[in-house]
Each structure stands twice: as structure tokens, then as C-alpha cells.
Amino acid sequence: xxxxxxxxxxxxxxxxxxxxxxxxxxxxxxxxxxxxxxxxxxxxxxxxxxxxxxxxxxxxxxxxxxxxxxxxxxxxxxxxxxxxxxxxxxxxxxxxxxxxxxxxxxxxxxxxxxxxxxxxxxxxxxxxxxxxxxxxxxxxxxxxxxxxxxxxxxxxxxxxxxxxxxxxxxxxxxxxxxxxxxxxxxxxxxxxxxxxxxxxxxxxxxxxxxxxxxxxxxxxxxxxxxxxxxxxxxxxxxxxxxxxxxxxxxxxxxxxxxxxxxxxxxxxxxxxxxxxxxxxxxxxxxxxxxxxxxxxxxxxxxxxxxxxxxxxxxxxxxxxxxxxxxxxxxxxxxxxxxxxxxxxxxxxxxxxxxxxxxxxxxxxxxxxxxxxxxxxxxxxxxxxxx
Numbered sequence: 291x292x293x294x295x296x297x298x299x300x301x302x303x304x305x306x307x308x309x310x311x312x313x314x315x316x317x318x319x320x321x322x323x324x325x326x327x328x329x330x331x332x333x334x335x336x337x338x339x340x341x342x343x344x345x346x347x348x349x350x351x352x353x354x355x356x357x358x359x360x361x362x363x364x365x366x367x368x369x370x371x372x373x374x375x376x377x378x379x380x381x382x383x384x385x386x387x388x389x390x391x392x393x394x395x396x397x398x399x400x401x402x403x404x405x406x407x408x409x410x411x412x413x414x415x416x417x418x419x420x421x422x423x424x425x426x427x428x429x430x431x432x433x434x435x436x437x438x439x440x441x442x443x444x445x446x447x448x449x450x451x452x453x454x455x456x457x458x459x460x461x462x463x464x465x466x467x468x469x470x471x472x473x474x475x476x477x478x479x480x481x482x483x484x485x486x487x488x489x490x491x492x493x494x495x496x497x498x499x500x501x502x503x504x505x506x507x508x509x510x511x512x513x514x515x516x517x518x519x520x521x522x523x524x525x526x527x528x529x530x531x532x533x534x535x536x537x538x539x540x541x542x543x544x545x546x547x548x549x550x551x552x553x554x555x556x557x558x559x560x561x562x563x564x565x566x567x568x569x570x571x572x573x574x575x576x577x578x579x580x581x582x583x584x585x586x587x588x589x590x591x592x593x594x595x596x597x598x599x600x601x602x603x604x605x606x607x608x609x610x611x612x613x614x615x616x617x618x619x620x621x622x623x624x625x626x627x628x629x630x631x632x633x634x635x636x637x638x639x640x641x642x643x644x645x646x647x648x649x650x651x652x653x654x655x656x657x658x659x660x661x662x663x664x665x666x667x668x669x670x671x672x673x674x675x676x
């Protein structure tokens with residue numbers, strides 16, 4: 291009698307395990323049919339049942355469900371998991387870990403499951419990037435890279451994913467990670483010179499000017515006909531306050547591109563910051579001749595004249611002779627007058643710019659243009675009250 295009872299108990303346990311495993315099989319069927327709510331109920335039960343909570347097929351089915359919930363057009367299904375693709379990847383990896391015979395790995399390869407997951411991750415990463423969720427985008431692209439570099443992925447590696455990961459890392463302020471991905475792009479010769487520029491910018495963001503410079507100075511032999519190398523070096527030297535080096539490369543760039551207004555603008559701003567106002571005016575005036583609709587250039591030229599006139603006023607106040615003092619003041623006012631058309635043009639190009647308005651207020655006051663002074667003062671007073 292005891293043996294009979296034990297046999298019944300064993301059969302009951304066997305049927306119980308089969309029933310739970312049947313839920314996993316049903317879940318896979320529900321997924322294929324798009325009935326994802328029933329699939330989730332079945333998988334949740336399997337995950338909490340002792341007989342199937344550590345079964346590899348349970349996690350394989352969960353991975354399939356996570357992918358399906360991401361791909362679904364139903365918001366209810368999309369909300370099953372906070373990050374369905376990360377959950378899918380973790381579930382597939384767990385399934386392989388629990389599978390001693392390697393059957394799950396074969397399923398993933400023959401079914402090209404990781405190929406479809408990589409495509410999903412690219413879509414997710416792109417969507418996150420467009421939404422400015424750069425940290426989330428980086429996570430998606432990094433998982434995509436892991437998958438495509440694994441032996442479960444069947445197909446060619448998408449070189450663009452490294453560049454995508456690099457951009458997401460830069461925008462997440464994870465500059466060391468960005469450099470790693472851009473270096474990979476250079477190894478694969480993806481996008482030519484661009485990843486080198488990105489690497490240099492990332493090093494600059496880390497405060498490593500020497501490495502940033504080293505990346506750029508090595509490019510002239512690799513890309514001898516690319517004018518952007520010189521421009522990038524100019525930008526680097528300006529940002530690192532190496533003005534003489536910047537001016538040297540500006541001169542070189544002008545020889546091959548004499549009509550590039552931005553080169554004259556860059557030189558002008560360097561001279562302006564060095565208080566070399568005549569040199570600044572010469573450069574900025576040339577930049578304006580080449581392209582007259584740039585706010586920064588017009589404002590910069592006006593500022594150069596204003597600063598020069600201010601210095602002349604300071605020097606004039608040291609003159610004791612009344613006649614000579616008066617002449618010096620007149621000369622300073624004449625320089626202020628030269629600033630006016632540039633600052634008015636800057637204001638025209640950017641009507642809401644407070645800096646241009648304040649400069650005009652000072653010029654109208656000094657040049658005794660009362661009507662214009664009253665108008666600009668009223669606008670500034672209205673802004674200050676906000």
C-alpha cells in the first residue's frame with residue numbers, strides 16, 4: 291500500500307512539472323499569435339514556480355516576450371517592462387547559462403534571434419538619441435555592439451554602430467567611452483577623418499589638450515588634401531588660448547583659402563582678446579567684406595572700435611592742456627562713430643540681443659543721438675522689468 295501511495299505521489303509531481311512546463315510552451319504559442327498578455331501571465335507563473343523558475347526555456351520564452359512587447363503597436367504591451375530589450379538580452383543570456391547542452395544557443399543562432407534583437411536595439415537607440423536621452427541611447431548601442439560581436443550573431447558587423455555609440459557617449463559627457471568608440475571607427479576606416487575630429491574634441495572635453503593636439507597634428511600625412519585639419523587645429527589653439535599657434539595656422543589656411551570669412555573672423559577675435567584693436571578691426575572688416583550677414587563679426591568689429599575709443603578716452607583724461615584734451619576727446623568720439631554702423635547691423639541681425647542694445651545705448655548717448663537713445667533705453671528698461 292505504501293509503495294502504491296508513493297507511486298501516485300511521484301506521478302502527481304511529474305504531472306505538476308509537466309503542467310508548469312506546458313505554460314512555457316503555451317507562452318511561446320501566445321507570443322507567436324500576438325496574445326502577449328496571456329503570454330506574460332504564463333511566463334510570470336513559470337518564473338515563480340519552483341519547477342520552472344530555473345528552467346532555461348522559461349528565460350528563452352521571457353526573452354521572446356520582451357522583444358515582442360517592444361515590437362508591438364499596443365501601448366499596454368509596450369509597458370510590460372521598463373526596458374524590454376535590455377530585459378530580453380539578459381533573459382537570453384540567462385537561458386544559455388542554464389542550458390547545459392547548448393540547445394538554446396543553437397536556437398538563437400538558427401532563428402537569427404540576436405540579429406533581430408540587434409535591429410531592435412538600433413531602432414531603440416536612435417529613438418532615444420532623437421529624444422535627447424543620450425545615456426539611454428548609449429546603453430542601447432552598447433548592447434547592440436555586444437550582440438553583434440558575439441558568436442550568436444550571424445552576419446556582418448555594422449560599423450556605424452560604433453560611431454553611434456561614440457556620439458551618444460559624447461552627448462552623455464562620457465568622453466573616455468566616446469574615444470574608445472571613435473578609435474574603433476578609425477581602425478575600421480569608417481567615415482574617414484570625422485572620427486579623428488570627434489576624438490580630439492573628446493580629449494579637449496577631458497582637459498587633455500596634448501592628446502587632442504596629437505590626434506590632429508598626425509592627420510596631415512593621412513589626409514593631406516583635407517583643409518579641415520588646419521581649421522580644427524585653429525579651433526583647438528583658440529580654445530586652449532594658444533593664440534600665436536592659432537594665428538600661425540590661420541595664416542597658413544588663408545594661403546589656400548583666401549576668401550574664407552571665418553579665418554579673418556577668428557584672427558580678429560584673437561586680436562580683440564589681446565587688446566590689439568587695430569589688428570582686430572583689419573581682420574574683422576575683411577571678414578565682413580566677404581560675408582556681411584554674420585552677427586558675431588559685426589558685433590566684434592563694433593566692439594573693437596568701442597574698446598579702442600574707450601582707451602583713447604582714458605588717455606585723454608590724463609591730458610592737462612585744455613585744447614589738446616578737447617582734440618583727444620573729439621578723436622575718441624570719431625572712433626565711437628565708426629563703431630555705430632557695425633553695432634546697428636549686429637542689432638538688425640539679432641533684434642533681441644541685449645548686448646548689442648546696451649552697446650547702442652552707450653553709442654547713442656556719447657554721440658548725442660537723443661531720439662535713438664530714448665528708443666533703445668525704453669526697450670532695455672522693458673527687458674529689465676521682466
